[in-house]
Amino acid sequence: MKISSNFDAGSIEVVSMNGFEDIQLRIPNDNASHFAQWFYFRLQGAAYQTCNLRFLNASECAYPEGWADYHAMASYDRINWFRVPTSYDGSVVTIEHVPLANSVYYAYFEPYSYDQHLNLIGQAQGSGLCQVSDLGSTLQGRDINLLTIGHEVESDLKIWITARQHPGETMAEWFVEGFLNRLLDPIDPTSRMLLDHATFYVVPNMNPDGSVLGNLRTNAAGANLNREWLNPSLEASPEVFVVRQKMLETGVDLFLDIHGDENIPFVFVAGTEGVPSYNDRIRALEEAFKHHLKLASPDFQDEHGYEKSAPGSADLSWATTWVGNQFQCLAYTLEMPFKDNANLPDDDYGWNGQRSQRLGEAMLTPIYAVINKLRA
Template sequence: MKISTQFDAGSVVVKDLSNPADIRLALRADHAADFAQWFYFRLQGAAYQNCVMHFENAAEAAYPEGWEGYQACASYDRQNWFRVPTEYENGVLTINHTPLANSIYYAYFEPYSNEQHLNLLGEAQGSGLCQIDDLGSTVQGRDINLLTIGNQVASDLKVWIIARQHPGETMAEWFVEGLLSRLLDPQDSTARALLDRATFYIVPNMNPDGSVLGNLRTNAAGVDLNREWENPTLERSPEVYRVREKMLETGVDLFLDIHGDESIPFIFAAGTEGVPSYDERIAELERQFKAALEAASPDFQDEYGYPKDEPGKADLRLATNWVGERFGCLAYTLEMPFKDNNNLPDDDFGWNGQRSLRLGEAVLSAIWSVSGSLR
């Protein structure tokens, strides 16, 4: 048997591989940081053997409560992913699976590779409706790309959507793929109507370094980008610095920051209730947006989510809070689960890339619903 991780986003520590019934593993911490939860590895040479894989340090994960009710993802071809039996007991996460081929991949969630990211950019540009701009470089010199879709006239609404500040939250880029597919469809009436009214600024991957390195939460400097928005620097967080700079140039009327949550098995949104400028206008926009998204996608709900910040107590280092306060606009963090959506569970696939993609398509209906009220 052999376990390997020498590919895009690969990550695991192998402690003992001598017995397929007792494979001892450990979660590897983020590059230059202590966060650990993401794993992605290839197992070879174990066809038709019952493989029991123990992550012995699972209790030390960034979000150990995320293991409760969690099932790991597996694939033979890295295109079709399914869930496999997984248990968390006494601080150890155990995957119990018999592979039906000599090569199989296991991951924390369905990956979204750098090749897919580059293909997504190419396909968007190929539509003839999208302009790609380079905002600068990451800590390790990768591109920070912005997709601009729309007429780019002063009267347009400015809709900003960013994803994967936390690189292990790959469902966020699947979401963007779905949103782009619909937005760039000339036969889609909602997309056409929106592009008559708004220009979209989309960053499909805020954290290219962390994505390639196999990090859960941080960039190559070990920085959580979603704690940098109040005072980003080119040394620590060039990704936030450059995107924020562009926002200040264009303005923002609606902002969505797309994420995944390790623990909560629902799709939900977190708003800006705690920022100093929050008022009834924003509260009404939030209600309108959430009602429209619930109507567009039964996957979305508003019963379960994060506790709301008390007035004036919001952390302005977070993207949604900083943008909402700086531009006085509707701003939301949209969260999807690493587990399954308990409202519409799927035993075979759980929450996955395709379901994230469909939610991305549906969110355009919610944006259209509020577009007439954003100014």
């Protein structure tokens, strides 16, 4: 029996392996911070054995409430992922699974590798509708790429989408893949109409270093990028610095920042009601956008989510609040669950990459619904 994690996004610490039914593990912290929740590893040599994999430090992780009703993901080929029985006793998380092959992978959520990220960029460019540009480099020298889709004329609306500021939230890049698949479809009528009116700026992965390192929330320097938007620096958060700089150059009429939430088993959005520039026009746009997203995807709901900020109390270091306030535009953080969507549960797969893709495809509909109202 062997456990390994020396691969893209791999993360686990083996404490002991006293037998198939007593495999003791710890979830490591992000490379330069205290956040811990992401795991991804390979188990070999345990085919047809009842395996109990215990994460001893589950209660010390960043979001211990997130383990309640959570089920880990597993795969034999890293393409097809499914949920496996998982329990939490308030201290230890235990996966109980009988692998049907000698090599099996377990992960906190369906991974999205750096190779997949590069392939996504290549496929988008190959559509003939997308230009790829390099905004700069991460601290470890990886490219920070921007996909620009549209005519880039001055009269175009400017729609920005960023994903994976928190690298462990891989559902965000699955979402972007679905979004791009539809936006770059030359026979999709909604896409064609949108591209007649808007230019899209998409950053599929804001945190490639953290993604490869197997981090949950931070980049290689230990910075939580979604707390860096008020004063980013090239030393600590170059990813935010260069994207923010490009936004100031292009302007923003609509912004979506794509995330995943460890605790809340629903798809929801968080807006900008707490920023100084919030007004009735933005409120009306928010309501129209949510209405049409509900119609486009029954996975979305607006009853459960984060508590709304009081007027003037928003933290402007967050991407959505900084962008919404700076450009006085419609701006939303979209959250998807690590667990399952409690409104439409799926015992075999829970929330997964494919459902994230479908939500990305559906997102074109509410954007189209408000396209003519985005500018005052």
